[in-house]
Amino acid sequence: MMSLLNEFLGTFVSTLRDVAPIATIIIFFQLVIIRKPFSHLHDLIVGMFYVVLGMTFFLVGLDKALFPLGTSMAQQLTSTNFISPSTDQAISIAWQDYMWVYVFGACIGFATTLAEPALIAVAIKAEQISGGSIKAWYLRLAVSLGVSVGIALGTYRIVSGIDLYIFIITGYVVVIIQTIFSPKLIIGLAYDSGGVTTSTVTVPLVTALGIGLASSIPGRNPLLDGFGLIAFASLFPIMAVLAYAQIAEWQNRRTLLKESEHEGE
């Protein structure tokens, strides 16, 4: 019980330390440059306290419930004992043997992104700004699907040893082509969703998966090949959100077409 309290206080202090530079910059610019007192100061202070307290609960909880189990699972799933319990170490392992790793990567990428607080924040804002034509829930679903495909492909890359940049450059080309055909309204949001997916929940679990995988495969360097999964998780959501916008627009056009047909009758 005492250790839990200690951990809680420690995390609270370190979260406060993370917020300190942001608070300093805001206070300096508000008071010295803009020269106006804060409006709704009471709400701001209560709100910031909620944010810091919320982050503390969130991080301590993740440390207690999720990260130990999640990282140990990532290690077990990637260990050679699980992959090929019967075969000799000398026999090379085919990429198909890692099927459960890809499935786990896809599932955990999807699930953690759905719970990512930064993404929830951006999705709430997007729904407000678009007047509800973008649904926060669908946006989060699209981003999570993107991360899920990204992590699965990223783990396959580590197993197969194909160079990272080949995937990333191909991904960029796809994003550029999609951008040309996408509705202009969504482009900013789509590009943003690449950056917000990878923070508090996703990064530790995904890094554990990448490093576990790279250490268990002969010929892979965990420090070199373990990196790069985050890049996949930032690129694929862009494609997913652009695709979501294209599908939504296409469906809108179809219903409009149907309605005008009805009017014509």
Next chain:
Amino acid sequence: MFQVKNKFLRQLFGSFMDLLPIFAVIFIFQLFILRQPIPNIADIAIGTAFVVVGLALFIQGLEKSLFPIGEAMAYAFAKKGSLFWLLAFAFALGFGTTAAEPALIAVADEAARIAANGGMIEQSDTAKDDYAFGLRFTVAFSVGFAILLGVLRIIRGWPLHYLIIPGYVGVVIMTFFAPASIIGIAYDSGGVTTSTITVPLVTALGVGLASAIKGRNPMTDGFGLIAFASLTPMIFVMAYGMIL
């Protein structure tokens, strides 16, 4: 009072539903694929409760503080009309929040170890510390530059993809010239820079600016700051690797 309680309860339920998929994935894999029991059920129950309460509190606080302050400052700067101070604020926000980012500190230390093992720098603690510090400073500077550029874009009304696509081309070209050991780190550093507290603030700033300035649409012009903040570190970190 009842209303407030009710709202928080609904938020708690929402957060619980958000987290349900993670636990479903973990339990299913643990029980059916790895075929092992779930250890420390008590810890997991307490931790889960904490995560749910934390997420609900964070979202409540977000709407009370980070969103309104970001938008209020955007409006105040737009009204004041001083481009210099707005850009200074944008740079400070990007630089200040990134320099202290714990995820970045971890990645920079890791990168220094790789560089030392790869013989790019000396195998001494001072050399590694210098390298890690230089990397952190580079990333923080690039994020500051990104937010500055993004704010300038909103003010001028440049289409986002005119800047992002050349950025991608830049990343691709740099990839061919940068040392192989830095590429993975450079690509990842784009993703780790934007923390959970920075994202809502920066988003509110962009959207607020785009609503405050005449002729800008918050939907087309307001988003995109985070995209810059994930793109420029890749370019700057590869440049850092090439110069050293």
